[in-house]
Amino acid sequence: MAIITLGDEPQRALLQAARAARLNAYAPYSNFRVGAAVLDEQGQVHAGCNVENAAYPQGVCAEAAALSAMVLAGGRRATALLVAGEGPTLVTPCGGCRQKLREFAAPDTPVLVADGVGVQRWFTLDELLPHSFGPEHLKPA
Ligand code: THU
Numbered sequence: 001m002a003i004i005t006l007g008d009e010p011q012r013a014l015l016q017a018a019r020a021a022r023l024n025a026y027a028p029y030s031n032f033r034v035g036a037a038v039l040d041e042q043g044q045v046h047a048g049c050n051v052e053n054a055a056y057p058q059g060v061c062a063e064a065a066a067l068s069a070m071v072l073a074g075g076r077r078a079t080a081l082l083v084a085g086e087g088p089t090l091v092t093p094c095g096g097c098r099q100k101l102r103e104f105a106a107p108d109t110p111v112l113v114a115d116g117v118g119v120q121r122w123f124t125l126d127e128l129l130p131h132s133f134g135p136e137h138l139k140p141a
Contacts, residue, residue, distance in 0.1 A: 005110075006039075006080050006110050006112070010039055010043070010045075010080060011080075011082070011112065011119065013037075013039075013045050014037040014038075014039060014045060014080060014081075014082035014112065015037075015082060015084065015112075015114055015118070015119060017035075017037035017045045017046075017047040017082075018035040018036050018037040018047060018062075018066075018082045018083065018084035018114065019035055019084050019114075020035070020047065021035035021036065021037065021047035021048055021049040021062065021065075021066070021084075022034060022035025022049055022062070022084050022085075022086075023035070023049075024049050025049035025050050025051070025062065026049070026050070026051045026052055027050055027052050028052060029052050029054075029056065029059075030052065032050075032085075033049070033050065033085075033086070034049065034050045034061065034062040034083065034084070034085055034091055035047065035048070035049050035062050035083075035084040036048050036049075036061075036062035036063040036065070036066040036081065036082065036083050036084065036093075037066055037081070037082050037084075038063075038066045038067060038069075038070050038075075038078045038080070038081045038082075039078070039079045039080040039081075040070050040073075040075030040076070040077060040078065040079065041075065041076065041077035041079060042075065044070075044073065044075060046066050046067075046069040046070040046073055046075060047066055047069065048060075048062050048063065048064065048065025048066030048067070048068065048069055049062050049065060050062045050065070051065065061093070061094060061096070061097050062083065062084075063081065063083060063093050063094075063097035063100065063101065064096070064097055064100050066081070067100055067101065067103075067104060070104070071104075075104075076104065077104055077105070078101060078104040078105040078109060079105075079109060080109060080110045080111075080112065081093075081101055081105070081109070081110075081111050081112070082111075082112040082113075082114060082119070083111070083112070083113050083114065084114045084115075085113075085114070085115060086115055086116040087115065087116070088115075090113045090115060090120055090121060091113065091115075092111075092113055092121075092123070092128065093111065093128065095129075098125070098128050098129040098132075099129065099132070099133075101125060101129075102125065102129055102132050102133075102134050103134065103135060105125050106125070107124060107125055107126035108124050108125070108126065109124065109125045110122055110123070110124060111123045111124070111125055111128055
């Protein structure tokens, strides 16, 4: 079992940002609103929401939007990510978003999952995406 730590204040900031982002989700087809927030190496929080599209596969997940916001703002490392959904079933990042996070995060990077009540689960990225492929695979030996 991995030991993962994140201070109370960053956790609170991530939860607040992800919940606020979730309110702006554009999800007219699924009616399933998701918010996400990522903490970068400078301690800055970047949020995103899901943005659906009439051409369904073109929709963007909240986590992908949050990572894009981080990169736009100059962040290059994700030190924690929080996903905020609502309802009885926890919203963990989809497979594609796990891989997108892999680009900017370490195996022990915490991924927090919140519902309408609060943070319910903590995972490491490696728990969600074991034996993963990343940038270092493309570096010459
Ligand atoms: N969705 C996310 O934004 N993040 C997740 O972790 C799971 C799913 C979105 C995609 C789509 O807009 C809606 O939720 C239903 O799948």
